[in-house]
Amino acid sequence: MLIVIVTVVDMLAPSSVHLGPFLVAAPAVTASFAGPRTTGCVGALAVLAQALVAIVRTSLVDLNHTIQLITLILISTLVTLFAYWRDRRVKELAHVRSVAKAAQGVVIRPMPPRVGKLRLASVYLSAEREAQIGGDLFAAARTTRSTRIVIGDVRGKGLEAVGDAALLLGAFRSAAHRQADLGDLVAFLEGTVSSDLDNPVDPEHRTEDRGEAFVTAAVLDVPDDEPVLHLINCGHPPPLLLGKGGIRLLEVSRPAPPLGLTEFVHTEVAPQRFAFETGDIVLLYTDGVIEARDRNGTFYPLTQRLEQLTGSGDTEPETLLGRLCADLLKHAGGHLGDDAAMVALQRLPGHS
Template identity: 70%
Template structure:
């Protein structure tokens, strides 16, 4: 769920120690050539490259040590060629000392920024775990897997969301996408997830639950403490979502689609789109459209997998601008469990997009297992 930490790996101690050989070798090479060069050839100014290169990957202490080593090398060259008080070598030494001090201060500033970035990543990771909790692998008679791919490798969180809640008679799911990006989108996602986790096991039917979620999102848009917007901007904040109810004792699933890409149903190597007859507007806009939340039921038998996803998946493009063919690729990967399916889909999606997604993407795969899980229907509320 969390993207790979390429920067952390590059910033580890082992590769930095290996890179330290570069400036040291440069100092040795310049010193030897300068000593052996004709009297009118001076290579001392090239020594400043050693601390400058070091400052790009090491801290201020290491940079200062390399700078001091470069100054010592310049002094050795001065003694072997003329003397320390020679005017040319004196100016070279002074320049090298000043430049070493400058790049050392630059290294200190860069290291400070790296520490700040590390702290921000730690906070982002903690926020991710609170807002978007990992789904359990098993709930009642269902086996579940989830995946989250951030468009920006440095960003741990975004506006895509999903959650599951255990009820007395089954399991409910929500997957959605907040319009917009940044912290405001994260806040809206947290608002919807909190409302879902708190109400999923209290609302008797699916329309009542979705109506509650709509009221929560709409009331937040109407919050007088929120920044004021013009009338033409009022409808710009919304959340597309699909809310599902999977009962324990019936081989069906019920869903309400609020302007979100329809889930896919994988059954015996075939893929079908779970299109609703009467889709509702996105959450936050239903009040303006006076929409009703109509439930559509689909057969969901043992061995079936329901694949939920956000638009970042199907809108990922390759170099030719072709959208990711999720249904086609999922059909070719049928016959696997939810975890293996999402692992392969995730790898295939990243490969299709050339390693960079244009938008955050989330996927949830839900498989109904054969038989009825012991104790299903009697379990207390549990959310994720």
């Protein structure tokens, strides 16, 4: 339509008026939404229209029209190349997203809806939109009489954080169902993380000082036959218990240092016991949740928002996380500054 209008008006206009330069807008606008083939066709059509105007008004060899034709050809070629490279970039990004999504499904598997006497739900929100994967982690494992859950946050971002998260998750999945004592399990995870940090690395492929690397984690053991949970907190934000008495933090009296720092901070690792009744929900989360800021720089008030979101009562883990994610993203303006992971577990009635 633009080409037709400009061409007709240019042919009917007085000889002192030249509207040919406006034909450049046709391929330029097309390149913003269409592929290189369509852009090239529109550019060629604009060149033919300019040639028709030149023939009708004077001739093709007229200096003014010759310059307009050459300019239109050059610009049409450039915007077609732009559309080609943009199309190629879009396809590459789509491939990267699909690979990242597949990698996340392998490294951080979604929680099953039910494990033992627990109903579970999980969510992972990556700060890197194109990557869809980062350094936050969670996993669940069964023993003969309990369910064990870990949630953690690797210091840093990018591929190094993903590698450290995969290492810790692999160690947890291989040992959680065999370790008789929760303290022994955490000690095993600590040894795995520390041994990786001690390995020599190529400085050209490491962007941070590995001596400053660590992983915060909370490790839980929930027995099937007892309304309690056992918790070891290694420098991680304390879980929240949503029960009949309201919402309270599960803060251990003697927190352990983050995994990878016991070389610098020596402490005994021992689980602490908390009541966990039927119908109660425990929310595990990483610091990307509580450190999310709004446009005024205000941190996300997790406890306050949970009280509002669960005011009606009888909330299931999946429903709770769905409401919480929507509210969190709304608070942060649709984009988080750091990865965020959340796991909700609810004790079911009866026997598993």
